[in-house]
Amino acid sequence: MVEKRSWLDYLAHFFLLFGIGLMLFPVYVAFIASTHTMPELMTAPMPLLPGDKFIDNYWQVLTGHNLAIGAPVWQMMANSLVMALGITFGKITISLLAAFAIVYFRFAFRMLFFWLIFITLMLPVEVRILPTYQVVASMGLLDSHVGLILPLIASATATFLFRQFFMTVPNEICEAARMDGAGPIRFFFDILIPMSKTSIAALFVILFIYGWNQYLWPLLVTTQEDYYTILIGINRMLAVSDEVPQWPIVMATTLLAMIPPVIVVVLMQRQFVRGLIDAEK
Amino acid sequence: MAKVTLSGVSKTYAKNITAVQKINAEITDGEFVVIVGPSGCGKSTLLRMIAGLESISSGDIFIGDTLVNELEPAQRDVAMVFQNYALYPHMSVFENMAYALKIRGIAKNKIKLRVAQAAKILEIEPLLKRKPQALSGGQRQRVAMGRCIVRDPKLFLFDEPLSNLDAKLRHQMRLELKKLHHRLKTTSLYVTHDQVEAMTLGDRLIVMNQGKVEQIGSPIDIYQKPATIFVASFIGSPAMNFIEGILKPEENNVNCEGLGKVSLGEVNLHNPIEQGVTIGIRPEHIIIDTPDAINSFTLPVALIETLGADSLLHCGGFDPTQPAITIRLAGIQPFKIGTPISFSIPMEKIQLFNNKTGKNILPNVNAM
Numbered sequence: 001m002v003e004k005r006s007w008l009d010y011l012a013h014f015f016l017l018f019g020i021g022l023m024l025f026p027v028y029v030a031f032i033a034s035t036h037t038m039p040e041l042m043t044a045p046m047p048l049l050p051g052d053k054f055i056d057n058y059w060q061v062l063t064g065h066n067l068a069i070g071a072p073v074w075q076m077m078a079n080s081l082v083m084a085l086g087i088t089f090g091k092i093t094i095s096l097l098a099a100f101a102i103v104y105f106r107f108a109f110r111m112l113f114f115w116l117i118f119i120t121l122m123l124p125v126e127v128r129i130l131p132t133y134q135v136v137a138s139m140g141l142l143d144s145h146v147g148l149i150l151p152l153i154a155s156a157t158a159t160f161l162f163r164q165f166f167m168t169v170p171n172e173i174c175e176a177a178r179m180d181g182a183g184p185i186r187f188f189f190d191i192l193i194p195m196s197k198t199s200i201a202a203l204f205v206i207l208f209i210y211g212w213n214q215y216l217w218p219l220l221v222t223t224q225e226d227y228y229t230i231l232i233g234i235n236r237m238l239a240v241s242d243e244v245p246q247w248p249i250v251m252a253t254t255l256l257a258m259i260p261p262v263i264v265v266v267l268m269q270r271q272f273v274r275g276l277i278d279a280e281k
Numbered sequence: 282m283a284k285v286t287l288s289g290v291s292k293t294y295a296k297n298i299t300a301v302q303k304i305n306a307e308i309t310d311g312e313f314v315v316i317v318g319p320s321g322c323g324k325s326t327l328l329r330m331i332a333g334l335e336s337i338s339s340g341d342i343f344i345g346d347t348l349v350n351e352l353e354p355a356q357r358d359v360a361m362v363f364q365n366y367a368l369y370p371h372m373s374v375f376e377n378m379a380y381a382l383k384i385r386g387i388a389k390n391k392i393k394l395r396v397a398q399a400a401k402i403l404e405i406e407p408l409l410k411r412k413p414q415a416l417s418g419g420q421r422q423r424v425a426m427g428r429c430i431v432r433d434p435k436l437f438l439f440d441e442p443l444s445n446l447d448a449k450l451r452h453q454m455r456l457e458l459k460k461l462h463h464r465l466k467t468t469s470l471y472v473t474h475d476q477v478e479a480m481t482l483g484d485r486l487i488v489m490n491q492g493k494v495e496q497i498g499s500p501i502d503i504y505q506k507p508a509t510i511f512v513a514s515f516i517g518s519p520a521m522n523f524i525e526g527i528l529k530p531e532e533n534n535v536n537c538e539g540l541g542k543v544s545l546g547e548v549n550l551h552n553p554i555e556q557g558v559t560i561g562i563r564p565e566h567i568i569i570d571t572p573d574a575i576n577s578f579t580l581p582v583a584l585i586e587t588l589g590a591d592s593l594l595h596c597g598g599f600d601p602t603q604p605a606i607t608i609r610l611a612g613i614q615p616f617k618i619g620t621p622i623s624f625s626i627p628m629e630k631i632q633l634f635n636n637k638t639g640k641n642i643l644p645n646v647n648a649m
């Protein structure tokens with residue numbers, strides 16, 4: 001290794017640090033804002049050091065009295081968690097099964113089904129949101145967890161990714177399993193799923209964040225505060241009429257909303273990276 | 282253990298690609314039979330049909346006395362070693378070997394015992410806890426074999442199991458396979474395109490070409506009495522010499538352009554008429570001697586390959602009418618390139634093939 005440090009190195013580090021600062025500064029400001037009282041925050045210049053209302057503000061947020069909306073934040077977070085996990089597990093299950101069928105079974109119109117799935121990749125949720133709403137409403141699923149989760153479960157992207165992965169699994173593995181006496185279901189659970197472990201982990205992270213950040217759909221199907229997700233909650237807190245939003249409370253809620261995705265990313269970081277760069281051979 | 286009977290087995294893939302044509306063969310109980318042939322001749326297809334991984338277009342396959350045409354691979358009670366081993370990457374060696382037994386619902390302690398026994402035979406006991414990724418090629422090979430042994434099947438199938446190993450390891454594994462077969466005596470079918478593997482491993486060989494069987498016989502039979510010119514050229518290294526000529530039945534000799542008359546002695550040919558034939562003579566059977574022996578000819582040396590234990594003399598071939606002949610001699614030879622050399626072709630070692638059919642027209646050849 002060459003030990004010489006050129007000015008290019010320093011420049012690169014400078015830009016990296018600058019970028020990190022650019023990313024982290026808003027988060028820092030949010031944190032500062034969540035530790036002050038509203039009047040303190042409104043004075044110019046805005047304080048850039050933590051205040052002493054950290055415990056008060058977060059307590060208020062979590063227990064839910066004196067908020068602009070009726071539901072406490074922990075309940076909204078629970079709703080978000082249910083939705084995110086529901087979407088994640090649902091999507092992964094459905095896509096694994098769909099990809100398994102497409103890759104390993106020869107049935108009539110196989111390619112037609114594959115292309116149908118593939119084409120839906122091109123249709124974003126927004127395009128089909130009205131008919132979907134109609135269906136969910138007539139099934140009586142408005143304001144329910146199932147209504148929040150079910151329409152978002154089908155995933156062409158994940159199906160496609162698993163299909164690609166399954167196609168890299170050597171055919172002989174499947175044949176060896178057949179010779180060993182494993183039927184399709186055993187092969188799926190004993191061999192294919194464990195072999196897809198890293199891909200599943202990577203998708204889990206991506207889909208969890210996707211589910212957690214869902215906004216439009218929950219906005220449509222939830223009207224009761226009991227079913228608000230955290231993002232809807234934040235939105236409602238901002239949309240107060242005739243007064244200034246309670247910024248310390250909003251910021252505290254925002255920071256709390258960041259925690260679950262961060263936990264998922266940190267915990268699954270290693271599998272995530274491995275799943276992205278190589279499929280375990 | 283069981284015998285295997287193939288009767289009229291054919292395979293036609295989509296688009297009318299005929300990979301295997303009307304194969305008839307009987308493999309007796311406990312026999313080690315090698316299917317050998319050039320790449321693309323349908324060996325793997327045949328093996329996979331026996332395994333049940335490929336459907337049979339026509340014909341019947343019996344394992345023991347059971348017609349297995351419609352049976353799933355697992356119901357046939359056969360085990361297969363794949364060329365790339367096909368070990369389950371997420372399972373340890375132990376789990377890989379135990380998987381088939383687990384599926385059959387065999388008790389845990391019995392599984393342990395059987396895996397331990399197989400591991401002992403194959404000397405892979407220290408590896409049982411490892412994942413396939415942490416094994417060398419030779420070790421993976423053993424595990425793949427272990428996976429078959431623990432099942433104690435009626436039939437072992439091998440599809441070029443040694444072709445991913447380096448030359449030295451291949452040699453070693455070949456010997457071990459042979460020992461293993463002596464010990465277990467399970468009927469085995471072994472596919473290879475390597476004629477050395479075929480000759481050394483097989484009790485009998487099935488030589489295939491373009492989807493058809495050319496000859497079935499013991500390695501010695503096939504070496505000494507090749508049924509067709511294809512078998513003659515495929516088996517043996519360096520390859521047999523071929524010299525074209527016209528058969529003169531009334532004189533019992535063959536008139537070869539650029540060489541002269543080659544006498545066959547007193548033989549009862551299948552179809553003794555004047556016809557275009559090819560003489561086959563193995564490099565190791567040609568004798569260097571005095572010019573007055575029977576069937577003695579002279580050709581200039583073109584090239585000498587010294588292999589250490591023996592030398593290959595490539596003679597003739599200087600112009601299109603002059604036959605090119607390879608002679609194998611023991612030890613290191615003092616000949617110089619360009620000097621004429623006298624050699625004789627022993628009559629009793631000569632093979633004679635019809636140019637049109639490619640068939641051996643000497644008596645006592647068990648052709649197909």
Ligand SMILES: Nc1ncnc2c1ncn2[C@@H]1O[C@H](COP(=O)(O)OP(=O)(O)OP(=O)(O)O)[C@@H](O)[C@H]1O
Pocket residue numbers: 294295298299300318319320321322323324325326327474
């Ligand atoms: N799935 C398939 N569809 C169409 N043709 C096939 C298929 N599999 C094999 N073939 C053809 O059948 C013929 C025999 O193939 P096979 O794999 O049995 O050859 P092989 O003797 O095992 O050759 P190698 O020594 O290279 O493994 C080949 O011409 C091949 O192209």
Ligand SMILES: [Mg+2]
Pocket residue numbers: 324325326
């Ligand atoms: Mg093959």
